[in-house]
Amino acid sequence: MDQTFEITPVNKEIEATIQQKIDIKTKPLGALGMLEKIALKVGCIQNCLTPKLNKPHIIVFAGDHGIANSGISPYPQEVTNQMVMNFLKGGAAINVFARQHQLELIIADTGVNFDFSDFGKEYPMFRDLKIAYGTKNYLNNPAMSREECEKAINNGANLISEIHQNGCNTVGFGEMGISNTSSAALLMHLFTQVPLPDCVGSGTGLGQPGINRKTEILGNCLSKHKPLTDPLNILKTFGGFEIATMTGAFLQAASLGMVILVDGFIASSALLAANAINPLVLEYCIFCHSSAEKGHQKLLEFFKAKPILNLEMKLGEGTGAAVCFPLIQSSVNFLNDMASFESAGVSEAS
Template sequence: MNTFKITPTNKKFLKEITHKINNKTKPLGSLGTLEIIAQKLCLIQNTLSPKLNKPAMLVFAGDHGIVNNYPVSSCPQEVTPQMVFNFLEGGAGINVFCKQHGFDLSVIDAGVNYDFENSDALINAKIAKGTKDYSKEPAMTKVQCEQAFKIASEIVSEKYANGSNIISFGEMGIGNTSSASLLMSATTKQSIETCIGKGAGLTDEGLANKISILTKVQNFHGISENALENLQNFGGFEIAMMTGAMLKAAELKMTLIIDGFIATSSLLIAQELNKNVLDYCLFSHVSNEQGHIKMLDFLNATPILHLGLRLGEGTGAAIAYPIIQSAEYFINQMASFESAGVANIVE
């Protein structure tokens, strides 16, 4: 398995960053979360003048074998390739928000149960036509998991080589809230029923059935102390690729914007493999999927937005981006008390 050399940010630099922020022409702390974001950007880039360049959005799509045999989703598996076509035609939510905020959007077939024709708009990284049914066997092999990490690392490296220093990750895959719930339970040690939500729109009866199914799945595999084994048992190819992509982006000292429930399940695995990845993360929003706020609490993470979103695709990250830009702009362009000739109200 690829090991990632992620350097922690230099916390000794924090005093200088705080001094610069506190000496802007404003009351102390009056820009709230923007100040926290600006501080993080400075730490990640190791500079008092951070710059955000060429935001990139990677949307990974993959199918889940469990869906073929159990009703863990309100949608049929055919929706996954249908939504990929929607991405490619520019009609999905993530297309709209990426266009609005200047993201370079890439759509990656990580393991959709469909044969797409060659397209310049689609990165063919298919590991297999969906994972195995994890009610009977591990979702993927160790080799497949390693392959997912390798491919994702290569995609991120290419974005970085093209000048991007801020990146986010979206997903599409019918059944992937089930994988995310299982990974959340395995990592946080919370009971599986507290991690499971309605996903794309299950009824109360459907939710109860989903809890019953996934409880049996967890009992079948057990919970490993090895994060990669949990990923191999319960994950999707899109979730595995997001995990590898996050680790590689942090290794390259990029800023990571973490999206909702599914993306955060990938981060849960990533931080088990290397805690330093968290130094490079901003958390775009808190999802309406019930487990997400518990994930964020486990990570001691503060979300930027509270908009009741639960679409996935990376939409929350794209929507949060202009707020992150505002943090960049104020720390670079807002006058200091000295430069503006204003009495320092902080002192």
């Protein structure tokens, strides 16, 4: 990899000072619940008593998977490129929520099986980061070569550097890729050692017979490629281009000291890979929601994370991060703008 991803631990020395500022606001101690914990986390990430969320972005990484042609999804592979067009035209859920909360949206083609080569001229939000026209089918071969995996990671890092240089300090990640819950389940199993059946869910709507077949096929994939221990070998064998690119984005965002909004199951699987490369990445992450996709709750437990929301969402696209953003903004706003007992002339508890 071109990037070394040197991540500085979050400064804990400022934590007591930020907590004191929170405690002297005009409210009983702890009365704002998780908002107080979020404010403390953002303040520590930014090493600042007056943190700001500047030019927040959601980046949706899209890529196709060779395994999609093995009968593990009720949707055909071409839905990936059709949904990318929907994103670019502004019609998807993430577009609605990004507009509502004034989040800048970027759509990155990391490996969709479709030619978007001229789309950057028509759609400024589009980024061409294509490695190939979809991964290989890991039922037979590793999803990508090590070189492709490293290039995807570097692409994600470079995109984060671009938006950071333009003033962004807060970013969330989403994804689109038919069959990417299969990759996520395999990554989860290998990085956490949770039994594979506990990692495999319905994805885009499989019933129990379909889930059973999906689990069986993924088990066969595991048997073909074991043993795997090195993080990059795991990622290149079973990942998607969108997941590998997101892995690099997680690592670079943390290395630049950005606030990272973690979405659902797929994004969390990329974070597993990033965590295996450098565990300090977690210090910069805010876990936005608990996905209804099977496996995500155990994934959150692995991270020792308490998500802010549980709305039974499982769409991906970064929608959980987008819906959660205004709560994070509220946390920062109360820390910065709410009066203290002294400044408001209000008597404190005895």
